[in-house]
Amino acid sequence: GAVVSQHPSRVICKSGTSVKIECRSLDFQATTMFWYRQFPKQSLMLMATSNEGSKATYEQGVEKDKFLINHASLTLSTLTVTSAHPEDSSFYICSVSRLNTGELFFGEGSRLTVL
Amino acid sequence: QQQVKQSPQSLIVQKGGISIINCAYENTAFDYFPWYQQFPGKGPALLIAIRPDVSEKKEGRFTISFNKSAKQFSLHIMDSQPGDSATYFCAASSRGSTLGRLYFGRGTQLTVWP
Numbered sequence: 001g002a003v004v005s006q007h008p009s010r011v012i013c014k015s016g017t018s019v020k021i022e023c024r025s026l027d028f029q030a031t032t033m034f035w036y037r038q039f040p041k042q043s044l045m046l047m048a049t050s051n052e053g054s055k056a057t058y059e060q061g062v063e064k065d066k067f068l069i070n071h072a073s074l075t076l077s078t079l080t081v082t083s084a085h086p087e088d089s090s091f092y093i094c095s096v097s098r099l100n101t102g103e104l105f106f107g108e109g110s111r112l113t114v115l
Numbered sequence: 116q117q118q119v120k121q122s123p124q125s126l127i128v129q130k131g132g133i134s135i136i137n138c139a140y141e142n143t144a145f146d147y148f149p150w151y152q153q154f155p156g157k158g159p160a161l162l163i164a165i166r167p168d169v170s171e172k173k174e175g176r177f178t179i180s181f182n183k184s185a186k187q188f189s190l191h192i193m194d195s196q197p198g199d200s201a202t203y204f205c206a207a208s209s210r211g212s213t214l215g216r217l218y219f220g221r222g223t224q225l226t227v228w229p
Contacts, residue, residue, distance in 0.1 A: 043221045093158045106158035
């Protein structure tokens, strides 16, 4: 079964609104979760590392005020795209790491379309 | 700088043929090399992974070959099927870095013709 649950799978919003995407680790507690962004026919781009109980670590070039990450529990991390614009339209994917093996499991992704 | 280089960008194989995708890396600290399979509109799914203490790992029709001295690893899909048509990503990580911080190749779009 699924190890990671991501919701919603698709979301369409108007420009200027904020959108929240949830990522849940179903099989194990995850102190660290990762958020990726993927453009069509391209590889995954790491946006940020979400750490339970502390601030997320953002990759260079990723606006932390635009992409708010909250990791309030060992099984839930959320990504909020604030004041979304059409250029934020993309496929967002979260992942969780199994500590003892280092395996990384991905959610099903969330397709964001900003009109 | 691309930490993991993947080729080819696209691959077309006939049903029953062998699909081969290659990856190369520079960072000798990498010690975990997974392959992911991604279908359109879905998240990547872990397919198979290898650590550098072995030179080959096989799971069903999927085999990873690993050459530590050349810093290369490859995915072989035997008896390729139309259902294997997907994008494949190689990746690498180091236990010494942030756990789970994977560096991905650019991906290979595989098409298997029936």
